[in-house]
Amino acid sequence: MEEKKITDKLGFVKKHPILFNFLLILLAGWIVIWITLIALDSWTDHGKYEVVPNMKGLSYSQAQKALLATGLQAELSDSVYDNSTAPGTVIEQSPRAKTKVKPGRVVYLTINAFSPKMVVVPSLMDMSLRQARSVLEGLGIKNIKVSYVASEYKDLVMGVKFNGIQLKPGARIPATATVTIEVGQGFADSEESDEERPEVVAE
Numbered sequence: 022m023e024e025k026k027i028t029d030k031l032g033f034v035k036k037h038p039i040l041f042n043f044l045l046i047l048l049a050g051w052i053v054i055w056i057t058l059i060a061l062d063s064w065t066d067h068g069k070y071e072v073v074p075n076m077k078g079l080s081y082s083q084a085q086k087a088l089l090a091t092g093l094q095a096e097l098s099d100s101v102y103d104n105s106t107a108p109g110t111v112i113e114q115s116p117r118a119k120t121k122v123k124p125g126r127v128v129y130l131t132i133n134a135f136s137p138k139m140v141v142v143p144s145l146m147d148m149s150l151r152q153a154r155s156v157l158e159g160l161g162i163k164n165i166k167v168s169y170v171a172s173e174y175k176d177l178v179m180g181v182k183f184n185g186i187q188l189k190p191g192a193r194i195p196a197t198a199t200v201t202i203e204v205g206q207g208f209a210d211s212e213e214s215d216e217e218r219p220e221v222v223a224e
Contacts, residue, residue, distance in 0.1 A: 073128060075118035076111045081132050084111050088128055098129035101138075102197065108135040137195035144190035145178045150204050153178045161196040168203050175207025 071092050076084040085095040098115070106112055113131035116122055140160040145153040150167065157165055170179055180203040181188045188194070
């Protein structure tokens with residue numbers, strides 16, 4: 022009986038070789054897909070996650086240890102200066118706190134710098150007030166004052182001061198500095214010229 026079954030199977034293979042090979046290919050493909058899915062689940066820790074803790078206010082070394090303890094990694098991405106926050110402490114993080122991530126994920130930290138960023142002031146002479154303000158703001162300088170000085174060239178920059186000292190092109194100052202732009206006041210339009218003044222005749 023068993024020999025007959027084997028003979029029937031062999032007969033099927035001989036009669037339908039193309040169909041038999043097609044079925045073998047389907048079976049092999051299904052096995053490959055099944056093994057791949059199992060491998061991917063194992064490699065990506067499917068179903069496993071960690072919750073990102075809140076690192077704000079911690080020093081970088083404290084944040085690094087805390088993240089390692091939860092199976093995550095820390096990386097310093099940037100530093101900014103905020104005089105209202107203790108230097109060296111974490112002020113921003115990505116991903117945010119309470120985010121669910123894969124084990125081993127890198128958490129990028131931004132810390133508060135120990136000193137303000139220094140910027141180089143270029144020559145602003147003979148620029149318009151708007152242009153000079155735009156240049157300084159582009160450098161990160163936000164505290165800008167304007168002082169008008171006597172000059173026939175209205176709204177043109179005549180000088181730039183920091184702490185009462187005239188800045189030369191290339192001077193380095195903190196980005197948190199208060200900068201005063203000296204701008205030409207121009208002549209008043211209402212001022213009468215000598216020709217328009219009435220002539221005084223002696224009696």
